[in-house]
Amino acid sequence: MSRAAAEPRVAAAVFAALVLASFAALIVTQRLKHTPTAVERFMLTSRVRPGAAGPLGEERIAFQLTSADRVTVTVQAASGEQVATLLSGIAVGRYRTLSLRWNGRRGTARGYGVIRKADGYTTLVPRIRGPVAPAGEYSIRVYLARQKRSIPSTRNFKLVAP
Numbered sequence: 001m002s003r004a005a006a007e008p009r010v011a012a013a014v015f016a017a018l019v020l021a022s023f024a025a026l027i028v029t030q031r032l033k034h035t036p037t038a039v040e041r042f043m044l045t046s047r048v049r050p051g052a053a054g055p056l057g058e059e060r061i062a063f064q065l066t067s068a069d070r071v072t073v074t075v076q077a078a079s080g081e082q083v084a085t086l087l088s089g090i091a092v093g094r095y096r097t098l099s100l101r102w103n104g105r106r107g108t109a110r111g112y113g114v115i116r117k118a119d120g121y122t123t124l125v126p127r128i129r130g131p132v133a134p135a136g137e138y139s140i141r142v143y144l145a146r147q148k149r150s151i152p153s154t155r156n157f158k159l160v161a162p
Contacts, residue, residue: 039142039151040064041097047158050104050132058101058125059157061086061140068094070145075102078137078156085109086126089145099123104159106130135161 041064048059065071071092075084085108092098101123107130115123140153 038066038069038144038147038149040066042140042153042155044140044153044155044157047160048102048104049160058103059138059159060099060101060123061153062097062099063142063153064095064097065092065144066094067147068092069147071098072143072145073098073100074141074143075133076139076141076152077133078139082141083133083138084126084128084130086128087124097121101125103128104132106133133159135159 041062043060043062045056045060047056049056051057059075061073069092070089071087072085072089073087074082075086077083083106084102086100086102087109099122103125105128107128109126109128111127113125113127115125117123136159137156138159139156141150142153143150
């Protein structure tokens with residue numbers, strides 16, 4: 001078979017492979033669109049200034065799970081470095097809002113304070129006493145133990161120098 005006769009067959013095979021790959025990608029995309037997210041309603045403040053008075057002094061974090069699970073919540077720098085562990089293996093119910101605060105310090109929580117409001121809203125305040133993390137971009141990561149999944153927050157926040 002001559003080279004000129006083989007080229008149309010190769011082109012047709014490549015075209016067919018591209019059509020099949022596009023169809024497979026469409027199926028995967030549709031399935032992902034209909035798969036419920038494991039963490040919903042991620043809420044973060046846009047910036048935190050450790051040690052400042054009022055709401056700027058702590059990062060306010062809240063989210064809900066679509067399925068009950070045991071969660072570990074960490075703070076990560078833009079580089080991917082884990083800076084703080086806010087919760088470790090805490091049971092959270094389905095569609096219950098988990099509300100936390102982070103004081104901008106490095107380390108692992110050694111106990112928790114609790115803030116209860118009159119409307120029944122409860123916030124956990126992890127006690128972390130390490131040095132203040134450097135200024136920069138940070139995100140929250142939620143690890144779901146039963147699902148064996150790690151989910152990053154959909155937004156980042158800035159820690160500004162005190």
